[in-house]
Amino acid sequence: MTDRLVIFDTTLRDGEQSPGASMTREEKVRIARQLERMRVDVIEAGFAAASNGDFEAVRAVAEAVQDSTVCSLARANENDIRRAGEAITPAKSGRIHTFIATSPIHMEKKLRMAPDQVVEQAVRAIGWARAYTDDVEFSAEDAGRSEVDFLCRVFERVIAAGAKTINVPDTVGYNTPEQFAELIRSLIARVPNADKVVWSVHCHNDLGLAVANSLAAVMAGARQVECTVNGLGERAGNASMEEVVMAVRTRGDLFPVHTRIDTTQIVPASKLVSQITGYPVQPNKAIVGANAFAHESGIHQDGVLKHRETYEIMRAEDVGWTANRLTLGKLSGRNAFRARLQEIGIGIESEEQLNAAFARFKELADKKQEIFDEDLHALMSDETVTPEDEHFKLVASRVHSETGEAPQAALTLNIAGKEHRTESTGSGPVDASFRAIEKVAQSDAQLLLYSVNAITTGTDAQGEVTVRLAKGSRVVNGQGADTDIIVASAKAYLNALNKLHTNTLRVDPQGETP
Template identity: 60%
Template sequence: MTRRVYIFDTTLRDGEQSPGVSLNVMEKLQIARQLARLGVDVIEAGFPITSPGDYEAVKTIAREVRGVTVAALARANFQDIDRAWEAVKGAEQPRIHTFIATSPIHMRHKLRMTEEQVIEAAVAAVKRARSYVSDVEFSAEDASRSELDFLCRVLEAAIAAGATVVNIPDTVGYATPEEFARFIRDIRQRVPGIEKVVLSVHCHDDLGLAVANSLAAVAAGANQVEGAINGIGERAGNAALEEVVMALYTRRDQFGCETNIRTEEIYRTSRLVSSLTGMPVQPNKAVVGKNAFAHESGIHQDGVLKERTTYEIMNPVMVGISQSNLVLGKHSGRHAFRQRLLELGYELGEEELNKAFQQFKVLADKKKEITDADLEAIVEEELRPVPVTYTLEYLHISTGTTIVPTATVGLKKGDEVFEEAACGNGPVDAICRAVDKVTGVPCVLKSWGINAVTSGKDAIGEVTLKISENGGKTYLGRGISTDILEASAKAYVNAVNRLLWESGRLTDKSNEVS
């Protein structure tokens, strides 16, 4: 009989804890809506007590996203739990996820609590959470380094107090697959009432074993896996959910499990998370990497042409990587454009469609043929939820090996266009200096990177950069164009817009978004 495995997504909580990642409320909402389309069972929307912004994001997702459980994280204290409840109480299916560490090293050095005090705190936290919601998850932080006898006592007490889900985290990625599977089997055998609750695992990737440990746990009887899209998260990250899901599907002969995931949404979800977090997906990343279904070797190419399954154990169409017979170019109309976007999974409103179609026409004048990757880049560029203060109206560059690079930029704000010119150490530096003169916001370029979204000499380049003002918080900016310098200018302006918005300098937050 096929067993159901629940997918708990923590991209917006543990994933956002990745160094350098900071998502605003609208970006989190956009990802949450896509996660709901993907079919995850639980979205851990954030850790409400940590900041007003995180609280607002959880509250917004709970109110706006339906058809999925929305969870909020809370330490094992009443203040955290009360705040979590305030954030998720508007959800269709609210969950409070409370945790406390159970390993000797955490209890001794971090909590400075005895075993009995930890059990008492866990019970009190679960009971407090149950006073608000019927769905309570309890996590024993650093469970894989905990003493088994004590861990079983904590879990038994949490279940008796009303926990409906108990989670066994490998918090520091220390476990090995065989060891972790044995650990899960022992817990199932030794904890009274464990059969009445969902047994979950949450594995980190410090040794590159997060997915392997998660799958070993499922084989040993766990029925919920926690992880993040693209495996993002603290340090080396979490278990990559797309890998877990596709392993369970591809090797269902071994696992005998099914999930509720709509696999054709996997690739688009990966692209969205990568785009909004500014964390590129490595080319050889399993399932969603650029090279995951690429074949260069002649022997491999010959085999795939004769029979795809000779070298492909997964069909790329299944994860949302598809090819269409509909060829788009400069003579294509709105109907064909809309249809192709629908095939790619993008259902745009009329205003959004108009903006994307205009960008498509501009690109079509520069490229002979528009690929699916081009369209994805256009749509993601247009739908980024950052209010527009400035837009790039024009850009002129003078550069070379024997002259000082100079940039002239025209930025549109409202109905006015402001022009400034500046010199720099290179063309990108000159662009940034010119933009700073227009906006009056002196920024430091912290990082700059470019990725070829499509292939060929006329490929779309995607520039991702980060800026800061006076060495403070960093702000992410993205821009796309067939011209790298134009993409750099767009990315820098996008980052400045984000800075102005998130620092509260915009008086009108109803501005059009980009």
């Protein structure tokens, strides 16, 4: 007999704190549906009090998800908790996750509160949250650098107040596995009524130990792990969900726990999150990297051919790696298109959206003979852009590049409903296109990142471009896909400009969360 390990996914909240990774409401819903398909236990949909946009996104996820618990983060103050409670109201199963810092440095330098005040505020927060749901989680921010005696005191009081899950975050990634396991073991042994709650951990990866610390905590008695798809998150990221899940599954002889995760949905989730956030997955990333199941060495290849388990401890298909599946072509009809979108987890909300998406699909089919699932994901990512968000739009592009001559780009843009023609030269066709755009956009944004990935194989593959722009304190990612890489680049740049142009400013909770 093994215990159930609760998988708490915070891709939509902590993952969103990666610079430029903020997601729209529609993008959060798409990822949430994939997480639900993967049978994640708890989906932390956002920080409802951060902004009206975050509130609406949490509420939209709560309305869309049926099988997973939907959670909102809240600081230990009444306003945050009220907003979180209102946001999760539509959820079939809702949770409020409230937190307050408990380390000496955080209490003194950030909160400017005495320890007694922190304890009382934590208890009040549980009371406010229980007015909305019985499923209340409490986190002691920076628990990894907190005094154990004080943690015991805080946890005893919040358990008595009604908290059902106690989360012990290694907020700054400071702990080592042996040290962190001893902390968890000590807390479970010393805190009264410890057996009445689920003990949870939330580890950051500053020293590259987030997964190791999380698994050490599981061996010490933790029964919930907070993690993200692809290890996304602020600074060096969070514990990687796919690594935690597959470690527990692969080493069932060692870990006394099991999860309910459908592991075949891991790779699709990884690709979707990477595409939406613009954060590519490194090829040698465990489980979901392109090389995770590749064998270059002749000795390894020979061994795998003779018997797979000589060099593979997991099956690629068990985590969702399959050959690119040919799905549709230029002769495919509307019903086949709609059915395939539903099969890969993309919902169509209206006939108008379906018509627009189908028209784009036909355009792509004329350029590209074979269309795969990855192409559909890229195509539909463009469809999630609402007209009110599309201040800048590419109408036409003409680029000339010749050896020995300066590349030239001539673009027609629609800006706020009015067409503008612009042209420029540059060091290359992409540079010329960006300079042409800036002539009329005049954003004064700084280009931080430009990256290109092929969505599928073949010379007719769509190129997916990510552009990261910074202006003032704002950092945004823009994505664009097209069989013409120059067009994809222009789309990505304009997509980033549209995000900078929106007036909805998200309160940045970095440094304020577990």
